Amino acid sequence: MRKVFTKLVFTILSLGSIAASAQENDLGAWYMYFGNNKISKKLNWHNEIQYRNFNAAGDLEQLLIRTGIGYDLTENNNNVLLGYGFIISRQYINGEKKENIEHRIFQQFITKQKFGRFNLQHRYRLEERFLQDDFRMRFRYMIGLNIPVNKKEMLPNSLYVSVYNEIFLNLDSPVFDRNRVYGALGYVINKNMRVEAGYMNQIQENRNRGQIQIGFYNNIPFNKN
Template sequence: MKILKSLALIIFTLGAAKSFAQKSDLGAWYMYFGNNKISKKLNFHNEIQYRNFDGIGDLEQLLIRTGIGYDLTENNNNVLLGYGFILSQPYVNGEKKENIEHRIFQQYITKQKFGRFYLQHRYRLEERFLQDDFRMRFRYMLGLNIPINNKEMLPKTFYGSVYNEIFLNLNSPTFDRNRVYGALGYVINKNLRIEAGYMNQIQENKNRGQVQIGFYNNIPFNKN
């Protein structure tokens, strides 16, 4: 746990240091993801992301997502219907604006394991109700987790995590953005883990980096 605390401290310090450089494009995202079993087949998804232009304090976006999923096979092939509330505060011509978006989404997640490689495919369709517009978007993410000090994702295991996600609009322009992510994670126990890493996003021909801290909670609600 001392190593984990040191890792988190390094990432937080990096984000805080960047907050003093107002012209820097490096932001920071602090994220919580919950995926909790309601029954053998049903799960409750809950998620909060606090995104900043700098280390902390200059809000870029607050994202809250929730949904109900169903496993088509045992602990895999999950289909989910969800809702998202997104509060954005972008800078427009040097002035900060506020936008609110309501989002309905449908997704399918399938997982595979090859040796010590844990693969995940996520397909997501979003209906985006913006303040002055309605748009639809498709997203595909390919993620990979690789345990380092164990062959399995067991408690007290460090692991590497990478993913690539592409966003495509169903209307023009087709390409929306692409995200590439790399992180070091730690399995606290069978239901809890934490990751600290870096994500680069390409949007409108611009690259922007994000330091990320993510906490994952899979504690089941059912007694079994």
């Protein structure tokens, strides 16, 4: 299984080098950390940091920090969450880089289903976005699927395929904001940690852009049970 993990590491490094050499092709890179840690039997703490670049590294497009407290309506499923996000965004306008700061409150509901090897997740999220000179509201729906490859379950030392589609809809005009399509190869390190490397294509009204993504997931519980 060490060979499998080594192959995944080489895949991640290869994706990083692709992003480094493809800046002129409008290919960016996102480096992401996601934490979902149990506080009690029903409560969980969500925490994440996403470092998004126009290129492989160094040219920051967006820094996103998000946190929240969730509650399971049923055992380990049907989670409702209230959260907050702090976002620094930078855009090139007429060759000059402009910075915007956003404070975001969000509410979400996640439900999971399992069909054999297929681990399905639905996420519904409502966002209240406090921009520097504006206020906006947005709805997001994501459907994601994880499929283990070399084992029947998402167990330690297993490889898996991850895909998702997420649509963003504004509550004002224009209604369509963006759509994201994602595919990745993942590796389960242990029962509480996994890593993914993949590609996401983001479609906006007048822009279509690709992103190399590398993500680390931490589910280490804080409660003794």
